[in-house]
Amino acid sequence: MPRAWAGLAAAALALALAVSLWRRRPRPVREVxxxxxxxxxxxALLAEAAGPGAVTRPCRCPLPRGDCSLSRLLRRxxxxxxxxxxxxxxxxxxxxxxxxxxxxxxGVRVRVVIDAQSMEMKGSQIGLLRHAGIQVRxxxxxxxxxxxxxxxxxxMLMTGSLNxxxxxxxxxxxxxxxxEDAEYVKAFLDEFERIWxxxxxxxxxxxx
Amino acid sequence: MPRAWAGLAAAALALALAVSLWRRRPRPVREVxxxxxxxxxxxALLAEAAGPGAVTRPCRCPLPRGDCSLSRLLRRxxxxxxxxxxxxxxxxxxxxxxxxxxxxxxGVRVRVVIDAQSMEMKGSQIGLLRHAGIQVRxxxxxxxxxxxxxxxxxxMLMTGSLNxxxxxxxxxxxxxxxxEDAEYVKAFLDEFERIWxxxxxxxxxxxx
Numbered sequence: 573m574p575r576a577w578a579g580l581a582a583a584a585l586a587l588a589l590a591v592s593l594w595r596r597r598p599r600p601v602r603e604v605x606x607x608x609x610x611x612x613x614x615x616a617l618l619a620e621a622a623g624p625g626a627v628t629r630p631c632r633c634p635l636p637r638g639d640c641s642l643s644r645l646l647r648r649x650x651x652x653x654x655x656x657x658x659x660x661x662x663x664x665x666x667x668x669x670x671x672x673x674x675x676x677x678x679g680v681r682v683r684v685v686i687d688a689q690s691m692e693m694k695g696s697q698i699g700l701l702r703h704a705g706i707q708v709r710x711x712x713x714x715x716x717x718x719x720x721x722x723x724x725x726x727x728m729l730m731t732g733s734l735n736x737x738x739x740x741x742x743x744x745x746x747x748x749x750x751x752e753d754a755e756y757v758k759a760f761l762d763e764f765e766r767i768w769x770x771x772x773x774x775x776x777x778x779x780x
Numbered sequence: 781m782p783r784a785w786a787g788l789a790a791a792a793l794a795l796a797l798a799v800s801l802w803r804r805r806p807r808p809v810r811e812v813x814x815x816x817x818x819x820x821x822x823x824a825l826l827a828e829a830a831g832p833g834a835v836t837r838p839c840r841c842p843l844p845r846g847d848c849s850l851s852r853l854l855r856r857x858x859x860x861x862x863x864x865x866x867x868x869x870x871x872x873x874x875x876x877x878x879x880x881x882x883x884x885x886x887g888v889r890v891r892v893v894i895d896a897q898s899m900e901m902k903g904s905q906i907g908l909l910r911h912a913g914i915q916v917r918x919x920x921x922x923x924x925x926x927x928x929x930x931x932x933x934x935x936m937l938m939t940g941s942l943n944x945x946x947x948x949x950x951x952x953x954x955x956x957x958x959x960e961d962a963e964y965v966k967a968f969l970d971e972f973e974r975i976w977x978x979x980x981x982x983x984x985x986x987x988x
Contacts, residue, residue, distance in 0.1 A: 604967040608923060661941070715816060715951030718941050731955065733869070733926050733941065743923030745975065747939065749957065749964070756957070759812040767953065 600752035601648070601728060607746035609641035614667050617643060621650040622674055641748070642741055646671055648730060648750055649722065656682045657723040657764045661716060662690040662735040669697035669736075673704050684708040685767050687717040695737070709771035717767070721760055729757045808960035809856070809936060815954035817849035822875050825851060829858040830882055849956070850949055854879055856938060856958055857930065864890045865931040865972045869924060870898040870943040877905035881912050892916040893975050895925040903945075917979035925975070929968055936960045937968050 615631035622628060646667070649656070652675050663669065663686060676682045684701060688710040691698045702708050711717045721731035732748035734740050751757075823839035830836060854875070857864070860883050871877065871894060884890045892909060896918040899906045910916050919925045929939035940956035942948050959965075 602963060604964060606971055711953075713951075715947070715953070718948065718952040718954050720941050721955070731941075731957070732939065733928050739923070740926065743921075744926040745919075745923070746926050747929065747968070747971070749939070755810060756812065760955070763814055763955070 601750055602752070603644065603648075603750040605641040605644055605732075605748040605750065607641050607734060607740065607748075608742050608744060609643075611635055611742055612640055612642060613637050614643065614646060614670075617646055617650070618670055618674060621671070623678065642667070645730065645748060645750075648724065648728065650675065651728075652680045652724045654680060654725050655723075656680050656725075657685075657761065658683070659685040659717075659719040659721050659760075659764050659767065660736050661687045661718045661720055662693065662737050662740075663697050663701075664693065664695035664737045665741060666697065666738070669700060672701060672706070676701075676704055676706050682706045683764075683768060685717065685719075685764065685771060686710050688712065689716070690735075709768060709773070711767075711771055712776060719763075719767075721764075723757060723761055723764065726761060727754075727757060728752045729760050731760065809958055810960070811852065811856075811958040813849040813852055813940075813956040813958065815849050815942060815948065815956075816950050816952060817851075819843055819950055820848055820850060821845050822851065822854060822878075825854055825858070826878055826882060829879070831886065850875070853938065853956060853958075856932065856936065858883065859936075860888045860932045862888060862933050863931075864888050864933075865893075865969065866891070867893040867925075867927040867929050867968075867972050867975065868944050869895045869926045869928055870901065870945050870948075871905050871909075872901065872903035872945045873949060874905065874946070876944045877908060880909060880914070884909075884912055884914050890914045891972075891976060893925065893927075893972065893979060894918050896920065897924070898943075917976060917981070919975075919979055920984060927971075927975075929972075931965060931969055931972065934969060935962075935965060937965045939968065 613631055613633050613635035616637055619626065619628035649668070649671050656672070656675055658672070672682060684706060686698055686708060690696065691710055698708055720734055720736070721729060723729055728750065730748055730750050732746065734746040734748050740746055821839055821841050821843035824845055827834065827836035857876070857879050864880070864883055866880070880890060892914060894906055894916060898904065899918055906916055928942055928944070929937060931937055936958065938956055938958050940954065942954040942956050948954055
């Protein structure tokens with residue numbers, strides 16, 4: 573009988589260990605960000621993400637540095653270590669563009685899909701991103717490439733109504749869902765790869 | 781010892797029953813719809829949702845009736861039994877507007893929040909909805925009310941990049957997430973109630 577008790581005790585211990593490990597597992601991100609978000613200074617946030625080797629000076633601008641939807645979006649974005657897919661209708665926010673350039677410099681493979689009409693709008697950051705060496709592809713369609721999503725490291729999806737413009741961030745009612753969910757990420761990554769291939773410059777028609 | 785065996789058997793039976801019930805529970809909806817969606821005839825779908833008492837005639841138009849992102853979105857919408865909250869930047873799709881009017885006639889409490897600028901655009905369905913007796917509120921802000929979400933019966937959220945226009949449905953690259961998830965629904969319902977109260981006509985400023 574003592575052997576039976578020992579077996580039972582070992583089983584209970586194993587169960588307790590499994591439960592403890594399961595509970596310590598980081599909970600998948602499930603966040604909803606609502607906008608407008610107030611104007612903030614994002615220099616400290618970007619400097620922190622640039623790594624210990626980067627030369628940075630503290631910013632003296634009077635803008636607040638508090639926690640808000642924009643800072644949360646930026647932190648999620650800057651958590652990228654390997655890959656970043658962006659599929660955006662419009663991209664004119666200098667703060668978000670600096671974050672994307674920083675990731676590119678850190679060695680993250682960044683790919684951007686953008687709507688052709690919005691790409692030419694005032695303030696578009698696409699030229700700067702291309703100049704920095706980031707791969708960008710755009711549509712040649714009459715309809716809009718109206719998605720607004722990002723995929724970080726093939727594990728986290730950010731999607732919603734928010735175009736990546738300062739106007740939208742600071743003035744509009746907007747939402748962004750941030751989710752670590754394999755099923756959703758796969759659906760959006762498949763959509764990205766489909767579009768990425770369709771918008772391959774090899775397929776451009778220069779003489780309609 | 782026979783009593784112990786009987787106890788064990790009863791416990792095993794109870795466990796099997798619990799597992800079986802848990803497995804039979806309908807899985808919460810988790811769907812991603814991508815657009816563009818081809819033009820389709822939605823008459824049969826609407827007639828089916830109008831209920832057995834409604835007078836309907838089969839449509840003879842040549843459009844296909846197949847399964848697509850629009851028909852799926854419509855089915856989800858038409859599943860409403862008690863409440864429907866719409867928080868939309870633009871609403872000019874006659875097919876979606878007919879579905880919303882049908883729900884209103886069926887006794888579903890429909891509330892619509894819309895962007896003031898888009899409300900005045902050509903093809904806007906807001907006038908028709910108001911004429912049918914549906915409650916509509918709009919902003920008075922300089923920024924856009926840029927959300928595009930719907931909440932069905934306080935249990936299902938539909939949100940994404942899609943404005944409810946035929947142009948977006950048929951021509952644009954768009955996405956809609958459909959989720960039955962208490963946490964996300966609560967976040968968006970809270971946002972809706974905040975906006976609904978802020979856009980109360982009592983707060984309109986007629987003499988700026």
